[in-house]
Amino acid sequence: MKTRNLLLIAIFSTFLFVSVSRAAQPPVSVDLQPDAENPISPIMGDHLRFWSTLKNTGSSPMEGLVVWISLVEIDPGNEQPVDLEDWSAQKAVTGASLKPGESLRTDWPMRLIKGSDYRVVVSATDRGGRQVYTSPTVQFHVRQKPVLQAGRVLPVAAGMPLLLIGLMVFKKTGQGRGNRNNVTT
Amino acid sequence: MNTTWTIARKESAQMLRSQRGLLWLLTFSGLLSAFSLLLVSNTELSLLDNAQVVYMMAGTVLAAGALLVAILGSDAYAGEKERGTLVPLLCAPIAANALLAGKAVGLLAAWGVMFAVATPYLWAVGASGQNLGAALFYLALFGTPVVLGFGYLAMALSARTGSVMTSLLSTVTLLMLAASPLVIGPGLRGTAVGRILDVINPFAGALNTFDSVIIDSDPFSAQTGRLVLVGVWLVLCLFAARRSASRPDF
Numbered sequence: 001m002k003t004r005n006l007l008l009i010a011i012f013s014t015f016l017f018v019s020v021s022r023a024a025q026p027p028v029s030v031d032l033q034p035d036a037e038n039p040i041s042p043i044m045g046d047h048l049r050f051w052s053t054l055k056n057t058g059s060s061p062m063e064g065l066v067v068w069i070s071l072v073e074i075d076p077g078n079e080q081p082v083d084l085e086d087w088s089a090q091k092a093v094t095g096a097s098l099k100p101g102e103s104l105r106t107d108w109p110m111r112l113i114k115g116s117d118y119r120v121v122v123s124a125t126d127r128g129g130r131q132v133y134t135s136p137t138v139q140f141h142v143r144q145k146p147v148l149q150a151g152r153v154l155p156v157a158a159g160m161p162l163l164l165i166g167l168m169v170f171k172k173t174g175q176g177r178g179n180r181n182n183v184t185t
Numbered sequence: 186m187n188t189t190w191t192i193a194r195k196e197s198a199q200m201l202r203s204q205r206g207l208l209w210l211l212t213f214s215g216l217l218s219a220f221s222l223l224l225v226s227n228t229e230l231s232l233l234d235n236a237q238v239v240y241m242m243a244g245t246v247l248a249a250g251a252l253l254v255a256i257l258g259s260d261a262y263a264g265e266k267e268r269g270t271l272v273p274l275l276c277a278p279i280a281a282n283a284l285l286a287g288k289a290v291g292l293l294a295a296w297g298v299m300f301a302v303a304t305p306y307l308w309a310v311g312a313s314g315q316n317l318g319a320a321l322f323y324l325a326l327f328g329t330p331v332v333l334g335f336g337y338l339a340m341a342l343s344a345r346t347g348s349v350m351t352s353l354l355s356t357v358t359l360l361m362l363a364a365s366p367l368v369i370g371p372g373l374r375g376t377a378v379g380r381i382l383d384v385i386n387p388f389a390g391a392l393n394t395f396d397s398v399i400i401d402s403d404p405f406s407a408q409t410g411r412l413v414l415v416g417v418w419l420v421l422c423l424f425a426a427r428r429s430a431s432r433p434d435f
Contacts, residue, residue: 114231147235157218
């Protein structure tokens with residue numbers, strides 16, 4: 001009798017655990033992966049591509065989906081969200097719908113504007129739900145490229161005025177010599 | 186044609202052969218040198234910061250070029266009058282249009298020299314960044330009509346008033362107004378008045394194109410409206426110069 005009661009409690013507990021687990025499981029899974037062809041050690045000016053996969057794991061369709069990418073700079077002392085205005089042409093996918101079991105794969109190209117450490121994440125939400133689902137983050141480092149080289153600017157900044165001064169002096173001495181020749185003849 | 190060519194050669198020589206022209210070029214070059222040297226202390230710029238620098242330098246070249254060409258344009262007729270050479274010039278068998286064409290080509294040559302002086306500076310600050318080629322191309326394509334337009338306007342006022350000072354002050358005042366987008370912030374430019382000024386101001390049109398192609402990497406097709414604006418500006422100024430030059434004040 002006692003054994004039977006214990007068995008019933010165990011079965012009931014298992015059912016309860018499974019149903020609670022299913023209820024807690026989000027109806028969407030979001031995955032984010034870097035493209036296989038991304039440079040291993042990217043530098044400013046390079047292009048990176050990320051792939052996100054959004055899957056409706058629930059039992060009801062999702063309407064009015066919005067999927068967007070976010071970039072955060074995590075360099076110590078410079079932690080801040082990055083305005084994607086000039087980084088990414090693709091900032092969001094809107095209006096898509098997903099039936100149960102369907103998935104949406106999106107690519108996120110990105111041009112690297114500034115050297116630093118970054119973390120990228122893709123988020124998704126739908127019209128009816130109040131939740132925002134996020135992918136795992138992908139972290140990368142962008143190497144700084146010297147865009148202004150003193151060795152190139154200084155010779156031009158000093159050389160051009162000197163060249164013009166030289167030209168002025170040359171003209172002046174040429175004129176003086178011409179005037180002296182006119183006087184002599 | 187030969188007369189036009191002779192006048193054009195004489196006018197073109199002002200910039201490279203006269204001490205006055207060389208001094209102007211030296212001032213222009215000094216301005217660009219000072220601007221470049223200000224940047225050397227900060228070499229860790231982002232690509233956007235660098236594009237901003239190239240954009241600002243292109244704007245500076247445009248403003249300084251328009252100013253120098255306005256000075257030359259103001260001197261074109263009124264300067265001849267003040268030096269007492271206009272009457273002999275008008276009495277010579279030279280058609281008014283030939284004289285105007287010669288002086289107009291002279292202004293073009295002066296702008297060409299300034300463009301050539303500015304090119305190494307743009308290369309020095311923008312070679313490792315983005316859109317340097319586009320910056321040079323659009324500075325030539327949009328800068329030339331804008332700069333020459335101011336030169337021709339100064340020439341028209343110079344012929345009409347017969348006074349270098351009046352022509353120069355009027356043109357420079359208009360140039361300062363037109364070049365105001367270089368110094369006012371985007372907030373003020375975003376107001377209704379600012380947007381209207383942007384639509385009718387050829388200088389703002391050229392600046393917006395530089396912004397669009399250098400910073401935002403926009404294609405040529407996005408610039409056609411502004412190209413029409415600067416083209417109309419050039420034609421109107423040339424028309425004004427032609428009209429005034431046919432009856433110069435002497």
